[in-house]
Amino acid sequence: MKKSSDKSIHSARKEEHLSISLNHDIDFIEKSTGLEKYYFIHNALPEISLEEIDTSIVVLGKKLALPLMISPMVGGIDEAAKINKDLAVVARECRIGMGTGSQRMAIEDKELADTFNVRDNAPDILLFANLGAVQLNYGYDIKHCRKAIDMIDADALFLHLNPLQEALQVEGNYNFRDLISKISAVCSGLKKPVLVREVGFGISAEVALKLKLAGVFGIDTGGSGGTSWIEIEKTRLSLSSLKKAAQFFGGWGIPTADSVKMVRESCPDIFLIASGGIRTGIDVAKAIALGADIAGIALPVLRQVRISVKEAISYIREIEAGLKIAMFCIGAQNIKQLKHNFNLRNVEK
Numbered sequence: 001m002k003k004s005s006d007k008s009i010h011s012a013r014k015e016e017h018l019s020i021s022l023n024h025d026i027d028f029i030e031k032s033t034g035l036e037k038y039y040f041i042h043n044a045l046p047e048i049s050l051e052e053i054d055t056s057i058v059v060l061g062k063k064l065a066l067p068l069m070i071s072p073m074v075g076g077i078d079e080a081a082k083i084n085k086d087l088a089v090v091a092r093e094c095r096i097g098m099g100t101g102s103q104r105m106a107i108e109d110k111e112l113a114d115t116f117n118v119r120d121n122a123p124d125i126l127l128f129a130n131l132g133a134v135q136l137n138y139g140y141d142i143k144h145c146r147k148a149i150d151m152i153d154a155d156a157l158f159l160h161l162n163p164l165q166e167a168l169q170v171e172g173n174y175n176f177r178d179l180i181s182k183i184s185a186v187c188s189g190l191k192k193p194v195l196v197r198e199v200g201f202g203i204s205a206e207v208a209l210k211l212k213l214a215g216v217f218g219i220d221t222g223g224s225g226g227t228s229w230i231e232i233e234k235t236r237l238s239l240s241s242l243k244k245a246a247q248f249f250g251g252w253g254i255p256t257a258d259s260v261k262m263v264r265e266s267c268p269d270i271f272l273i274a275s276g277g278i279r280t281g282i283d284v285a286k287a288i289a290l291g292a293d294i295a296g297i298a299l300p301v302l303r304q305v306r307i308s309v310k311e312a313i314s315y316i317r318e319i320e321a322g323l324k325i326a327m328f329c330i331g332a333q334n335i336k337q338l339k340h341n342f343n344l345r346n347v348e349k
């Protein structure tokens with residue numbers, strides 16, 4: 001295994017990512033999710049009762065109260081243990097899904113596994129394990145993927161794709177060659193479903209199709225417009241040439257709305273998560289009407305849970321209320337009707 005698996009480099013990087021995320025403004029500056037370009041045709045005569053709207057959905061045999069998950073973030077460092085456990089309580093109380101951050105550090109040092117353990121707090125939530133797909137070029141194989149799943153008793157595995165993020169790290173893993181055949185081998189050998197996600201620059205139609213043919217169960221857009229790894233890594237970089245180059249990538253990436261549409265068009269049946277800049281119940285409604293099955297939110301939940309579990313629960317309840325009201329005002333009784341409704345318009349068309 002490559003020596004860049006040095007524990008101190010990983011934990012320093014994870015600590016910096018967490019601290020920058022919590023203390024700096026790291027939203028995309030030059031890009032939005034594109035969701036603001038859509039609006040629902042208001043239905044003044046919805047002919048349904050707000051109280052009877054059903055936002056529930058079943059994913060991998062687990063019932064969610066609303067089509068939402070907490071996207072993968074932390075693990076491997078001291079602070080992460082409490083954060084993951086608290087996020088799990090939020091997921092349990094609100095009956096939504098959750099992913100942990102990359103488990104690479106705990107694969108390389110068993111003692112860190114507890115920083116990912118959420119099952120004690122949330123035995124039944126829909127839970128996703130997480131590893132960087134690029135690690136399949138740095139000594140990882142299906143055994144490591146199995147370990148990640150078993151470590152936290154996950155329902156499925158996320159492999160994240162992050163070429164731009166790695167490229168902006170002095171210590172990054174740059175070799176993304178032949179990953180598709182390795183992802184395919186993991187999909188066919190693993191008993192649990194594999195999903196592939198970006199971390200904020202979006203998945204295109206072409207990449208989605210390749211992943212589908214490789215056997216992935218689902219895709220998470222991780223589109224542009226929310227938390228930006230350009231802004232996070234720019235804050236960390238001191239190498240002047242790379243830092244200067246990074247400045248010009250502020251507008252890079254596929255906005256979340258475009259990524260959802262592209263993936264859905266190229267893969268009509270794949271399980272699709274819309275994430276990257278999802279912030280409100282209306283965003284969730286729009287993402288689903290555009291073709292997603294569920295939505296994911298990362299940084300805003302992290303910031304709330306750092307204040308308290310109660311604040312994070314209250315934020316998710318706000319999303320739930322917004323989603324229900326949006327569904328009421330377009331006359332969609334349940335998620336199936338929201339997904340197949342024709343009331344979403346693009347303001348530019």
Ligand SMILES: Cc1cc2nc3c(=O)[nH]c(=O)nc-3n(C[C@H](O)[C@H](O)[C@H](O)COP(=O)(O)O)c2cc1C
Nearest residue numbers: 071072073101102160199226227276277297298299
């Ligand atoms: C502190 C932090 C750590 C993250 N770590 C991971 C990770 O380990 N694996 C992963 O797939 N995504 C990771 N992400 C990316 C998020 O899951 C998400 O794709 C991104 O933040 C965009 O969503 P947002 O706009 O709702 O924040 C991380 C995000 C943050 C803020």
